[in-house]
Amino acid sequence: xxxxxxxxxxxxxxxxxxxxxxxxxxxxxxxxxxxxxxxxxxxxxxxxxxxxxxxxxxxxxxxxxxxxxxxxxxxxxxxxxxxxxxxxxxxxxxxxxxxxxxxxxxxxxxxxxxxxxxxxxxxxxxxxxxxxxxxxxxxxxxxxxxxxxxxxxxxxxxxxxxxxxxxxxxxxxxxxxxx
Amino acid sequence: xxxxxxxxxxxxxxxxxxxxxxxxxxxxxxxxxxxxxxxxxxxxxxxxxxxxxxxxxxxxxxxxxxxxxxxxxxxxxxxxxxxxxxxxxxxxxxxxxxxxxxxxxxxxxxxxxxxxxxxxxxxxxxxxxxxxxxxxxxxxxxxxxxxxxxxxxxxxxxxxxxxxxxxxxxxxxxxxxxxxxxxxxxxxxxxxxxxxxxxxxxxxxxxxxxxxxxxxxxxxxxxxxxxxxxxxxxxxxxxxxxxxxxxxxxxxxxxxxxxxxxxxxxxxxxxxxxxxxxxxxxxxxxxxxxxxxxxxxxxxxxxxxxxxxxxxxxxxxxxxxxxxxxxxxxxxxxxxxxxxxxxxxxxxxxxxxxxxxxxxxxxxxxxxxxxxxxxxxxxxxxxxxxxxxxxxxxxxxxxxxxxxxxxxxxxxxxxxxxxxxxxxxxxxxxxxxxxxxxxxxxxxxxxxxxxxxxxxxxxxxxxxxxxxxxxxxxxxxxxxxxxxxxxxxxxxxxxxxxxxxxxxxxxxxxxxxxxxxxxxxxxxxxxxxxxxxxxxxxxxxxxxxxxxxxxxxxxxxxxxxxxxxxxxxxx
Ligand SMILES: Cc1cc2nc3c(=O)[nH]c(=O)nc-3n(C[C@H](O)[C@H](O)[C@H](O)COP(=O)(O)O)c2cc1C
Ligand code: SF4
Ligand code: FES
Numbered sequence: 001x002x003x004x005x006x007x008x009x010x011x012x013x014x015x016x017x018x019x020x021x022x023x024x025x026x027x028x029x030x031x032x033x034x035x036x037x038x039x040x041x042x043x044x045x046x047x048x049x050x051x052x053x054x055x056x057x058x059x060x061x062x063x064x065x066x067x068x069x070x071x072x073x074x075x076x077x078x079x080x081x082x083x084x085x086x087x088x089x090x091x092x093x094x095x096x097x098x099x100x101x102x103x104x105x106x107x108x109x110x111x112x113x114x115x116x117x118x119x120x121x122x123x124x125x126x127x128x129x130x131x132x133x134x135x136x137x138x139x140x141x142x143x144x145x146x147x148x149x150x151x152x153x154x155x156x157x158x159x160x161x162x163x164x165x166x167x168x169x170x171x172x173x174x175x176x177x178x179x
Numbered sequence: 180x181x182x183x184x185x186x187x188x189x190x191x192x193x194x195x196x197x198x199x200x201x202x203x204x205x206x207x208x209x210x211x212x213x214x215x216x217x218x219x220x221x222x223x224x225x226x227x228x229x230x231x232x233x234x235x236x237x238x239x240x241x242x243x244x245x246x247x248x249x250x251x252x253x254x255x256x257x258x259x260x261x262x263x264x265x266x267x268x269x270x271x272x273x274x275x276x277x278x279x280x281x282x283x284x285x286x287x288x289x290x291x292x293x294x295x296x297x298x299x300x301x302x303x304x305x306x307x308x309x310x311x312x313x314x315x316x317x318x319x320x321x322x323x324x325x326x327x328x329x330x331x332x333x334x335x336x337x338x339x340x341x342x343x344x345x346x347x348x349x350x351x352x353x354x355x356x357x358x359x360x361x362x363x364x365x366x367x368x369x370x371x372x373x374x375x376x377x378x379x380x381x382x383x384x385x386x387x388x389x390x391x392x393x394x395x396x397x398x399x400x401x402x403x404x405x406x407x408x409x410x411x412x413x414x415x416x417x418x419x420x421x422x423x424x425x426x427x428x429x430x431x432x433x434x435x436x437x438x439x440x441x442x443x444x445x446x447x448x449x450x451x452x453x454x455x456x457x458x459x460x461x462x463x464x465x466x467x468x469x470x471x472x473x474x475x476x477x478x479x480x481x482x483x484x485x486x487x488x489x490x491x492x493x494x495x496x497x498x499x500x501x502x503x504x505x506x507x508x509x510x511x512x513x514x515x516x517x518x519x520x521x522x523x524x525x526x527x528x529x530x531x532x533x534x535x536x537x538x539x540x541x542x543x544x545x546x547x548x549x550x551x552x553x554x555x556x557x558x559x560x561x562x563x564x565x566x567x568x569x570x571x572x573x574x575x576x577x578x579x580x581x582x583x584x585x586x587x588x589x590x591x592x593x594x595x596x597x598x599x600x601x602x603x604x605x606x607x608x609x610x611x612x613x614x615x616x617x618x619x620x621x622x623x624x625x626x627x628x629x630x631x632x633x634x635x636x637x638x639x640x641x642x643x644x645x646x647x648x649x650x651x652x653x654x655x656x657x658x659x660x661x662x663x664x665x666x667x668x669x670x671x672x673x674x675x676x677x678x679x680x681x682x683x684x685x686x687x688x689x690x691x692x693x694x695x696x697x698x699x700x701x702x703x704x705x706x707x708x709x710x711x712x713x714x715x716x717x718x719x720x721x722x723x724x725x726x727x728x729x730x731x732x733x734x735x736x737x738x739x740x741x742x743x744x745x746x747x748x749x750x
Contacts, residue, residue, distance in 0.1 A: 030519060031479075033501035038482055041443055068501065075503040078443055078485035094405040095600065095636040096562030098650050103740075132657055133444060133487065136408035137221040138560075139253045139568045151221035 011051045016043055020061045032062040037072055040079060048088065049080035077132065084127035085120055087167050087174050090145040094134030100141035105160050106130055113164060125167050147174045182463035185471040186353055192462075193340050200341035209242035210262040211235070214329055216249030216415045217447050218408075224257035226276040231259070234283060248416025250329025252316060253569035255297055260329070261286060267301035270311060270329075300330070316567040319586050321548070323556050324532050325572045328416040333451050336458040339419040345464060347535035348426045352472050355538075360431040361387060364534065366542025368554045373399055373490075373527030374605070374631045375707075376553075376620040379534075382524055386432050386514045389522040396428040397499070397518060398439040400448065400528045401483065401490035405654055406603040407634025409558040410528035412570050414441070414448035417532075418455035424531030426464070426476055427538060432524055435475040439528075440495055443484040453480050487658035491706055492525050493517075494660070505660045506706035527632070529558055549575035553619035557630070561587040563637035564594040573618075580614035583637060590639065598644075598722065600636040602629030604651050605711040607718010608638075627718045643738035644723035645730050648716040649677040655712035666709025669700035673716060683746020685731035693720065 019042050026032035039062065043054040050073055059066045073079045091109075093102050109115040114122030119129055137143050140153025152163070166172050183189050203210060213219075213228045228246065235242050252258060255272025262268040263286060273295055274282060285292050291306055298311035311317055322328070331338040339345070351360050365380030386394065398421060402410040414421060421439070429437045441449045456478050459465040467475040481499045483489045489504035496518045498504035517523025533555060537545045546554045553575040559582065560570050566588030573586065583589065583599060590596050598608040606629030609616070616622050620630050638647060656670035676693055679685050697713030704710045720727055729735045736743045 030500075034479070034481055034499055036501040037443075037484060037498070041482065041484060064501070071503055072501070076443075076484035076486050094562075095603070095634075095650075096406075096568075098405070098647075099563045099636060099638050099642055101641075103646070103650065131444070131485070132405065132654060133403050133442075133485070134405050134408050134562075135217075136411055136445070137218050137253075138408065138562045139218065139256070140221055141562070143221070145221075153221070 011047055011053055013053055013057050015046055016054055016057060017061075019046075020058070024061065026062065029063065033064060033068075035062060036064060036069060037076070040069065040073060044079060048084045049082060051083075078129070080118075080127075082118060082120075085124050087126045087172070088147055089126055089128045090135065090148075091128050091130050092135040092137075092141070092143045093130050093132055094138065094141075096134065096138035097142040100154075101156065102142040104157055105142060105155060108157050108160055112161075121164070123168065126164065146172075180458075180461045182461070182466075183470060184463065186349065189345075189349060189470055193346075196337045196341040200338065203243065204262065204268075207241070207264050209240055209264065210245065210260075210268065211242050212245045212247045212260040212268075212329075214249055214256065214258045214260075215246045216412065217445075218249060218253045218412075219256040219258065220447075222256045223275050227257045227259065227274055227279060230276045230279045231283075234279060240283065240287065246332055246334070247329050248331070248333040249412050249570070250416070251325055251412070251570040251572070252297065252567070254316075254567045258297065258329070260300065267299045267305050269299050269305075269308060270297040271295045272297050315588060316569070316571070316586060319573060319577065319581060320571050321556050321574045322572045323536050323548075324413060324420065324529065324558060325416070325570070327420075328412075331417070333416055333418055334454050336419060336455065336462060336464075339417070343539075344419055344535075345423055347538035348423050348430070348464070349470070351427050351430050351538050352469065352474060357387065357431045357433050360427060360538065363537060363542040364431070367533075367537045367545035368542075368552075369530065369533055369537060369545065370553065370620055371527055372529035372533070372557065372632065374602075374629075376630065379526055379530050382514060382526070383428070383431050385512075386522055386524040389515050391515075391522050393436055393521055394432050394434040395436045395438060395518045395521060395523040396425060396432050396434060397437075397495070397523055397525045398425050398528055398531050399490060399492075399495060399525055400439055400441040400445070400452070401495060402442050402445065402528075402632075403485075403487040403490050403658075404603040404632060404634060406562060406600070406636050407560050407632045409560050409570050409633060411442070411445040411448040413528055413532055413558065414445070414452050418448075418452040419459070420532045420535060421452065421528055422455050422459060422478065424534040425478060427534050428524065428526070428531060429476045430474060435477055437476060437478040438481060438499060438518070439478065440481050440483065440489075440499055442489075443482045449480070449482060456480060486660075487654075488660045488706075488708055491708065494706070495525065496523060503660075505662045506708075508705060529633075550617065550619050552621055553630075557618075557633050559586075559618075559633045559635065561635050561637060563599075564591045564639055565589065565637050566591050575619045576617045578615050579609060579618050582618055582635075583614065587637075590637070594639040594641075597638050597640045597642060600638065600647070600651070600715065602631035602711075602714070603634055604654050604715055605629055605631055605707075606714050608715075608722055610722050627714070627721065629714075641738055641740070643736050643740040644719045644726045645677060645680055645736070646738070646740045648719040649674065649681060651715035651719075652677065652712060655708060659708060659712075663703075663705040663709065665700045665703035666705070666712060669696060669704075669709070670712050672696055673700070673713060677716070680727070680730045681736075681741040681743065683730075683734045683741075683743035684749070685746070687728070687731050689731060690720065690724075690727060693717075 370376040494504040607627035
């Protein structure tokens with residue numbers, strides 16, 4: 001996977017530092033290494049992605065190299081090393097959703113909305129994470145989750161188009177927080 | 180909660196918890212329980228809960244409002260269980276928030292709204308409402324792991340203890356030696372629920388035999404397959420059961436170090452298990468010198484973030500250690516050299532959850548369930564257009580036909596059965612004429628199928644066999660960790676050939692190339708992912724060969740799924 005190191009951003013590291021101070025207090029180096037991934041998850045929950053400054057703060061706090069942190073950020077599909085666009089869609093590509101036609105939704109996003117390999121649509125509206133697993137809500141297949149809150153079920157091509165139009169027009173607030 | 184310091188204190192706590200539990204169900208008040216799990220939240224259970232809270236706050240109905248876990252009937256979510264005074268608990272399905280007022284009004288008038296009822300949680304029918312056990316989804320189930328699912332509050336250690344929780348752990352701790360515990364697990368012939376079906380007792384025994392120290396016991400709750408969601412439901416609905424199994428495992432290995440590695444996507448499962456660990460510490464069931472027994476145990480929860488390969492044993496251990504989760508060659512096996520290069524016993528979530536009942540009732544009791552070689556019960560998830568989608572617990576050995584058409588209710592109206600994919604991305608499908616096979620660890624294998632972790636995918640005629648094979652192999656291609664060449668380059672090659680066929684450029688020779696390349700990938704790959712990656716494709720090819728041929732000779736996709744016109748136009 002390609003890693004584009006994004007430009008410097010101005011993220012407020014205070015909340016992350018506080019969480020690290022409070023809850024990430026490894027007893028030894030062994031435990032410090034065990035905590036890298038979940039510390040990164042905290043950062044992603046706060047910011048919607050893991051900004052380079054946050055990765056540095058985590059490395060420093062846990063006493064590991066920044067390479068270790070980026071090694072993991074680029075290994076796991078769930079981590080974003082670029083900021084998400086206005087909305088975030090977790091699109092299930094598990095077997096139930098595939099059988100119910102999720103493949104057509106992925107195609108649609110790629111072909112009509114220019115979704116790139118980072119999951120970003122070309123108009124800046126939406127970041128999609130096509131989830132190679134099961135969201136665990138198969139009764140809703142094809143299923144998705146918008147902005148880490150609302151689940152959408154029974155999605156078809158028309159439904160997806162309508163959703164994106166609504167998001168584009170700004171009718172839908174992203175009030176799900178960063179993650 | 181005060182820390183319990185000896186066995187007598189635990190008994191006193193249990194007695195109090197039980198009394199409180201009995202009181203809950205006996206009083207003059209209503210008891211209303213809402214199932215809160217990821218699947219019900221997705222369907223609005225939190226709104227239903229809030230609505231109930233609001234209505235009850237008006238004070239017309241004296242009621243206790245509780246949260247419980249998932250009971251496996253995803254198809255009927257959101258569900259609530261209502262126990263008016265003097266009646267048994269009645270389970271209602273499909274109670275979305277808009278139905279709350281109507282349902283409560285009806286109930287106060289003594290109308291039971293049978294159209295929304297799943298059943299009464301009682302052995303006998305009541306007021307014409309059949310018992311839950313008579314519901315087609317539950318009739319053939321045998322619930323041991325899910326016995327208290329949807330009944331107790333997953334975030335209450337007190338309720339777990341009230342229904343008999345941690346009794347097995349205490350029995351092991353005070354009445355059995357670690358060797359006796361292992362012997363009991365061996366006698367049960369419990370086989371690993373994570374896919375391979377290796378006998379847990381034998382693994383525990385070799386873990387015991389390895390002299391190095393310290394040792395680790397690890398629960399595999401990664402559950403990254405695209406076809407299964409049972410481990411997270413188990414953790415969501417009864418996290419203490421898994422924790423109790425882990426504690427017994429640690430005691431058997433005589434180690435104070437337990438881990439649970441939970442997939443990062445399973446947020447609620449993660450939170451509830453973490454909560455269970457905290458409660459166990461608060462009560463003194465985790466920590467140093469547990470109940471004055473001299474045995475100490477500490478459990479750490481770790482998570483990953485979206486890499487299927489991290490479910491593989493050795494990769495999982497690297498993942499816990501904060502390394503990229505990639506498998507390594509074996510030997511050494513994990514029981515010799517695992518986490519932090521120390522002996523490590525790794526079992527699936529469901530495997531651990533099966534242990535308390537074995538310790539409580541004995542290995543031979545457990546061995547009497549299921550079949551001779553595949554003992555006990557198994558959690559099964561069925562995906563696809565079936566009527567009763569959800570998690571079922573059945574004795575191993577049930578026929579695939581009965582599983583699909585009785586337990587899961589068969590096809591939804593308007594869908595015709597075409598096949599059932601078995602073993603997730605690791606095996607092949609079965610056709611209609613093969614469904615009488617028993618569902619157990621060994622019977623599916625000669626048919627190219629596999630029990631795996633118990634996730635099956637029913638598909639209908641709108642699904643193209645070539646495209647489905649492309650999906651399943653595509654999954655493995657995407658998830659290949661890239662460490663070894665046959666898998667890293669072989670899986671994309673298979674996908675490329677399949678795409679050629681899907682786009683109408685396929686040739687009959689392609690089918691031979693598929694078989695040939697698959698053989699190499701299977702034989703030469705380093706870990707389980709690559710070694711089975713071509714299996715779904717080979718299975719589809721064998722079962723639905725005419726469909727593959729149609730694609731390459733007639734350039735026709737009977738399901739109308741493949742973009743085959745591309746190749747026709749290019750001719
Ligand atoms: C690619 C791959 C992914 C796996 N994923 C899981 C998983 O998510 N959960 C699991 O319990 N076992 C998984 N396994 C099987 C584990 O390697 C291991 O056999 C299992 O956790 C042992 O526990 P058990 O004997 O109780 O089944 C996976 C294996 C492979 C090769
Ligand atoms: S078989 Fe695939 S997943 Fe397994 S080690 Fe090789 S490249 Fe990685
Ligand atoms: S496969 Fe999409 S929710 Fe399960």
